[in-house]
Amino acid sequence: xxxxxxxxxxxxxxxxxxxxxxxxxxxxxxxxxxxxxxxxxxxxxxxxxxxxxxxxxxxxxxxxxxxxxxxxxxxxxxxxxxxxxxxxx
Numbered sequence: 001x002x003x004x005x006x007x008x009x010x011x012x013x014x015x016x017x018x019x020x021x022x023x024x025x026x027x028x029x030x031x032x033x034x035x036x037x038x039x040x041x042x043x044x045x046x047x048x049x050x051x052x053x054x055x056x057x058x059x060x061x062x063x064x065x066x067x068x069x070x071x072x073x074x075x076x077x078x079x080x081x082x083x084x085x086x087x088x089x
Contacts, residue, residue, distance in 0.1 A: 006037030
């Protein structure tokens with residue numbers, strides 16, 4: 001339902017989330033439909049509803065990708081709201 005609203009899907013997000021999740025939940029990770037993408041300059045992440053899944057995504061993917069110092073690339077340059085704040089700052 002969300003994928004059709006995205007301007008650009010981050011194709012590797014779901015795969016990476018499932019790979020990281022294997023350590024916590026084993027083969028049940030393959031049932032995750034995690035995905036991420038950009039919609040109108042906003043990052044949209046769809047994750048399983050558990051607190052642990054959100055923590056896994058933050059610690060394993062999002063914290064680095066939302067840090068402009070992380071290289072060689074990150075999500076920051078693609079986010080209009082963050083880019084606008086940085087240009088004003």
